[in-house]
Amino acid sequence: MLSSNDKIDKGTLKLQSFSRPPLTAGTYTVNAGMEVNSTGEQKVPANFNNIGLSFTITAPRFSLETALIHSVFPLAGSKGAYEAAMPHIILNRKTLPWECAVTNKDGDCRPWLYVLLLNEQELTKDAVKEIKLKEVMNPTAGVSLPDIKLTDEEKLKDDKIKVLEIPAALFKSIAPLKDELDYLAHTRQVDATDRYNKDKEQKKDNNAGWLSVLAGNRLPTVGDLNTAFLVSLEGYGSFIDNTRTIATGNVRLVVMKQWAFKVQGASFSNLLDQLNGNAQDFKMEIKNPADKPLSTGIINAVKFGYTMVNHGRRDGKQAASWYRGPLVPVKISVPAVHAYKSADNALRLDKDTAAFDISYAAAWQLGRFLALENPGFFGGISNWKNTFKQEKPISIARDLITKPRIVDREELPPIINLQDLEPTIKEIESDEVLTDYVIELWNRSKK
Structure with a gap:
């Protein structure tokens, strides 16, 4: 398993199966005690009272902050050929999918977040509801609740949260099995230099560039509006493990994120196949409203795929010029x-x-x-130009004052030896000063 301190080369991607935190969310107690065994005449108490210290590790259980969500796919509200795409969500915290437990069993390290996908027929109008946080575990007729316990603080909160209630049989048929959850989540590390190049604090963050990814286990339905839900499986471990049976009624799931998209239109490969099947000879109709004979040059230009476009010239005048796109199926020299x-x-x-x-x-x-638009290319060009500006005056200086001169067809020795020039160049920091120095020497040589 990779460490968060591992460096990554630019343009590369590292994947790992999981990034589990040392401790999952919950309340922990540390007990400290001391026992003393003594010999001799002086008596020392054998046992001391134990001292306990409790602390709580928190994690987002019922909602996600916007800052924790990096992106979703397919995009919310988009339309496209997504029939072969698993919906997924990318989170900005690499340990988030493993910070809560699906069950109360020790050692349960499965992801507790799951991307649930429903189409129009499966998602009823009243399936998504908003309720108060303190009421999420209130018994409701015909609704099965997760096996979780609210903290004392959560029992008093009036914050609204979103829940999804769907038939238990439907959830049972599409929910992942316990061994499948591990394959629906992973973490990845990407080079974040360009992203955080303006933020010095982010550069120091060892977790910069680490992301967690959660994918669904269903393909979207073609032609339907598909809705993806990032739901919590905390407390549903027994249901997924087949140790708890829910035959009727609905299952209540806490919704952390919801987005919808539509599978519509052909994929790029399908469009290319259709293009190949319907390909015909390139033809363009020339309309001549003046009924004047067209020149051979215009006819040939149109045959080769050119069209007339408005052209704003550099001198400010407007003209009509020929333009041909790169995808016109006509070969030219x-x-x-x-x-x-x-x-x-x-x-x-x-x-x-x-x-x-x-x-x-x-x-x-x-x-x-x-x-x-490419930051890497732009930075490289800028560095090259700056280096060129710094080196060229020095190169000119060496050529002018270290090479033999021709004056009135007579070859004269150089103004100064290269060995004598090197210390001077090292002492001068400004290119302008060096250039003025060279010009002055050159003027002297002509006198």
């Missing part, structure tokens, strides 16, 4: 130049139509935006 210093360098003039082709210029500009 690749230009000889593959490197451009700016978007304008990638502009090409079509002599047949006297219009610019902005396809490569648009691609260059898009690539620059994507690069600048």
